[in-house]
Amino acid sequence: GAVVSQHPSWVICKSGTSVKIECRSLDFQATTMFWYRQFPKQSLMLMATSNEGSKATYEQGVEKDKFLINHASLTLSTLTVTSAHPEDSSFYICSPSGGAVDTQYFGPGTRLTVL
């Protein structure tokens, strides 16, 4: 499978600050990037889908002004959690795709804790 990295792997921040999470697909070009969020003991919930060079499409209930997604290149996407609050504490997982679900890979995740 493809090599996907996320940085940072974990972050603790104060309420009100912004946090940027990077996702890199190291050995293939991701035409599509999915961002998921996972609360403790729950499943992955799709937050948004972005295509390289285009604006992201957000799932219902996900605030696009709060979760800023940039997919400027085929190997890098970023998710910025703006003005983070404790309820944003979660495990964020990126998933780059080459266009079909059987070429969809997953990053190792970023644990965000907002104090």
Place this chain on the structure above:
Amino acid sequence: SQQGEEDPQALSIQEGENATMNCSYKTSINNLQWYRQNSGRGLVHLILIRSNEREKHSGRLRVTLDTSKKSSSLLITASRAADTASYFCATDAAGNNRLAFGKGNQVVVIP
């Protein structure tokens, strides 16, 4: 909305026993995948079964798919302590390249 839904049960079994998990979904799919997730870690892809397949094997894993019942099962044979993890099914609805994940099954294998 979530497509795949596992039976919401946690399994606790002895090493060497078999573990079976089920997943049901609601709409037509192109394929169904099973993933494993160790606590606090990312997902590990286990197996993909296409909508025109009924059964698939990979090592100690056996997956079945019944499209008439919109359900799938994952069987882990001769379980090991290292199989302790959460297991998720994920489906892509026909015509939609996005994966939707089920709730997950927590499996604990006791050495």
